[in-house]
Amino acid sequence: MLLLYILGIRVYHVIILIFSLFNSKAKLFIRGRKNLFNEIKQQVDAGEKHVWFHFASLGEFEQGRPVLEKLKVLFPAKKIVVTFFSPSGYEIRKNYALADVFYLPIDTAHNARRFLDLINPEMAIFTKYEFWHFYFKELKNRNIPLYVISGIFRPNQVFFKWYGGFYRQILKAVSYFFVQNEESKRLLNSIGLFNAMVSGDTRFDRVYENAKSPKKLTKVEAFIGNSPTLICGSTWPEDENLLSALPEKYPDWKFIIAPHEIHESHIESIEKQFPIGSVRFSVLNSNNQTPNAEYQTLIVDNIGMLSSLYQYGKLAYIGGGFGAGIHNTLEAAAFGLPVIFGPKYDKFQEAKDLIILSVAKSISAGDELLTAFESFAANEIARIAAKKYVGDKKGATDKIISTIIQPNQP
Known part of the structure; x- marks a missing residue:
């Protein structure tokens, strides 16, 4: 199995090399690791x-x-190294002030040894997932504590299959698991891993703090005026196709679309689907005058605004549910916004919780979107319940920090 793993890593690298000839993300993936x-x-x-x-x-x-920022507050002298696997993380946070930020070298025995020699870690903290054989093995060989935080496991994962022995060995290198729910803990226990705590999801802490002091967006405020607003976050073409029917049906509402991909062809596609009364944020931002009242749809053509946009909404639509899975519902819920999303949400415990609490609805077609929109448009009870849900779930960060710093007190 180890040989298959090594082969898989090499094949993946070759595929990315090929894709880098015509795909911008793949190009960043390869270029970012040159001379790393x-x-x-x-x-x-x-x-x-x-x-x-x-x-x-x-x-x-x-x-x-x-967790990173709380650790830095408690121990400001500690040096922190951050790595990303994906360009979508590295390119946005490469200038993060609290750490030295790099791409993660490809998982090979040589790279793992060389990387750990260079950064000399006293501990390693992985968030949610990504379990790399050689990095985990090298950390264990060096007796360096390895923590997985906000972990979540499902029965259909390879770790829990009869043929998953190799991958179970990877998990055995982890010093401690901080998981999101009881099911994850039971699954780990079922394969002989009892070094686990149900600490919750650190995202609740993040979105709760963000909702307390969001960034003020004066151009957005001027665009909205006194109109109720639907914030459409991390949308994909399938989402936008359904959403395009709403502005005409609800002329008193404003609509803000912050797509997951902001390349020019995608922005142009959104403009074609929302041809009347739509404007790009970049255009709005470059105009010193107050936004014209005729604008009904704002298309956000940049990255980084979404978490602050939700403060101006009355309702949110979260994209991704017609693809690999929905994006972050908690950022919206933290501001008290009921949420609507597509059918693929089964991997997200918070989405299931929000549906049970009647502050979220999953839709599969346009008529279902209209029904969900109307049910939440003036539902103040749902707004209160969404915000309370996030507030009740925060606290994972303190549980994690109090456990991992005990052997590392100065």
Whole structure:
């Protein structure tokens, strides 16, 4: 199985190399790893101990960020190294002030040894998932504590299959699991791993703090005026196709669309689906005058505004539910927004919870979107319940920190 794993890593790398010839993300993936070890050597003092945080992408960074920042507050002298697997995380957070930020070198035995030699970690913290054989093995060989935070496991994962022995061995390198729910803990127990605590999801801490002091967006405020507003976050073409019917049916509402992908062809596609009364944020922002009242739909053509946009909404639509899975519903719920999303939400416990609480609805077609929209449009009870749900679930960060710092007190 190890040989198959090594082969799989190499094949994946070759595929990315091929895709990099015409795909911008793949190009960033390859380019970002060129001369990577020299870059790390120049920026990181191997003579000092570091705390290593690894995130798959931007979503996992925001999820694990409360732990990183709380650790830095408690121990400001600690040096932190952050790695990302995906360009969508690295490119957005490469200038993050609290850490040295790099791409994660591809998982090979040589890379794992060389990387750990360079960053000299006193502990490693992985958020939610990504379980790399050689990195985990090397951490264990060096007796470096390895923590998985906000972990979540499902019965259909390879770890819990009869043929998953190799992957179960990877999990055995983890010093402690901080998981989101009881099911995850039971699954780990079922394969002989009892080093687990149900600490909850650190995303609740992140979105709760964000909702307390969001960034003020004056141009957005001027665009909205006194109109009720639907915030459409991280949308994909399938989502936008359904949403395009709403502005005409609800002329008194404003609509803000913050798509997951902001390349020019996608923005142009959205403009074609919302041809009347739509404007790009970049155009609005470059105009010193007050936005014209005729604008009904604002298309956000940048990255980084979404978490602050929700403060201006009355209702939210979360994209991704017609693809791999929905994006972050908690950012909206933290502001007291009921949420609507597509059918693929089964991997997200918070989405299931919100549906049970009647503050979220899953839809599969346009008529269902209209029904959900109308049911939430003036539902103040749902707004209160959404905000309370987030407030009740916060606290995972403190549980994690209090456990991992005990053997590392100064």
